[in-house]
Amino acid sequence: MVKELLPKKTLGAAYLRVADDLRLRIAQGEWAGGTPIPNRRDLARYYDISLQTLERAVSSLLSEGLLIADGRRGTFAAPAHHGSLSPAPVSHRMTFGIIANFSPLLEMPSYMSDASNIWNASVVHAMEGCFLEAGGVVRVLNCTRPDNTSISTREAVERLISEGVSGLTVVKPDETLTNMENGFYHVATRRAPIMCISFDVIHPAIPHTFYDNGYAGYEAAMHLVQQGYREILYIAPYKAAWLEERIAAAREAVRHCGLPENSLRVYPESRRDLPNGIGRNPYDEAGYETMRMALRDGERFTGIIATNDITAIGILQAATEEGKKAGSDFGLIGFDDVPEAVALGITSLRTPLQSMGKETARLLVNALKGENLPSQVRLCSELVPRRSTQGGS
Numbered sequence: 001m002v003k004e005l006l007p008k009k010t011l012g013a014a015y016l017r018v019a020d021d022l023r024l025r026i027a028q029g030e031w032a033g034g035t036p037i038p039n040r041r042d043l044a045r046y047y048d049i050s051l052q053t054l055e056r057a058v059s060s061l062l063s064e065g066l067l068i069a070d071g072r073r074g075t076f077a078a079p080a081h082h083g084s085l086s087p088a089p090v091s092h093r094m095t096f097g098i099i100a101n102f103s104p105l106l107e108m109p110s111y112m113s114d115a116s117n118i119w120n121a122s123v124v125h126a127m128e129g130c131f132l133e134a135g136g137v138v139r140v141l142n143c144t145r146p147d148n149t150s151i152s153t154r155e156a157v158e159r160l161i162s163e164g165v166s167g168l169t170v171v172k173p174d175e176t177l178t179n180m181e182n183g184f185y186h187v188a189t190r191r192a193p194i195m196c197i198s199f200d201v202i203h204p205a206i207p208h209t210f211y212d213n214g215y216a217g218y219e220a221a222m223h224l225v226q227q228g229y230r231e232i233l234y235i236a237p238y239k240a241a242w243l244e245e246r247i248a249a250a251r252e253a254v255r256h257c258g259l260p261e262n263s264l265r266v267y268p269e270s271r272r273d274l275p276n277g278i279g280r281n282p283y284d285e286a287g288y289e290t291m292r293m294a295l296r297d298g299e300r301f302t303g304i305i306a307t308n309d310i311t312a313i314g315i316l317q318a319a320t321e322e323g324k325k326a327g328s329d330f331g332l333i334g335f336d337d338v339p340e341a342v343a344l345g346i347t348s349l350r351t352p353l354q355s356m357g358k359e360t361a362r363l364l365v366n367a368l369k370g371e372n373l374p375s376q377v378r379l380c381s382e383l384v385p386r387r388s389t390q391g392g393s
Contacts (some may be wrong), residue, residue: 217246
């Protein structure tokens with residue numbers, strides 16, 4: 001009798017669906033190494049597919065080394081060490097794969113694509129340095145093609161593993177890797193260890209280093225309160241999931257300080273979706289215009305949290321035009337610690353890009369020496385106080 005497998009699904013090619021189901025059961029220990037899988041006819045009947053389609057799915061797993069065909073005895077789950085799926089041996093010349101997304105150069109710069117490129121490049125450069133220091137060779141694969149189309153994380157992982165990399169790091173993986181239902185992650189990590197870098201928490205079964213975006217909002221509000229600013233305006237012209245996370249954490253900081261809930265208000269009440277596409281940086285103009293509206297509406301504040309440093313620059317410009325000075329008349333804090341913020345003396349929360357890259361690389365190198373990869377490594381922003389928050393009483 002056929003042991004019950006995963007529920008039937010109707011999406012995707014039939015043989016791929018079956019192959020993914022079988023991979024998952026093998027990864028979860030449904031069939032231990034050397035255990036026979038049900039015969040082909042029973043499996044084909046269960047999945048409601050033809051024997052030819054079932055054979056195609058099984059052939060995929062045979063080629064991957066997950067199954068072993070033993071003549072008339074049948075087909076068996078392979079031992080974990082079988083064939084090409086054995087862990088890559090540690091050598092003096094390890095090859096490290098790095099998978100990331102870099103947008104192609106555009107005729108008119110876009111802040112969002114440029115920022116993404118800068119962040120990804122900072123993380124990748126940090127990893128490259130660590131891997132080279134460990135005596136390894138680095139292979140970087142960009143998932144974004146020159147025509148701005150992309151390949152999936154799964155395809156990129158398969159490509160680098162087929163090239164024989166010793167270990168892999170993936171910057172901001174997509175769901176083709178993080179979706180645990182298809183079993184691909186378990187299959188891939190039997191061939192090479194994989195460590196991911198994310199700007200959010202992903203599946204706990206996938207070892208990853210992540211940036212605690214929400215805590216940055218908490219730190220920003222806490223710093224203003226500790227500096228003596230008691231009426232805080234969070235200027236957020238746009239809506240975005242990461243921004244809502246920061247706002248919620250900032251409210252939590254205010255509560256933890258024992259201040260009334262209305263000590264932190266978000267302005268404006270009606271906010272727009274963050275625009276997509278190519279064009280001028282939307283934040284500087286939005287920060288400037290939103291600050292002008294806040295002053296015109298008579299909003300009360302002693303401290304301001306800006307969406308990011310670029311928004312803070314626009315806020316600073318509008319305030320200066322009205323004769324208000326950050327650091328004496330009000331406090332101002334942003335995020336990302338861009339060079340312009342340094343030049344203007346704006347307090348900022350620096351994203352730990354270098355630390356994320358270095359820590360991820362260190363953990364992968366150690367994994368190839370036999371250490372276990374941790375499930376999650378949480379890194380937080382670094383507060384960089386400057387004169388824009390030095391005037392609180």
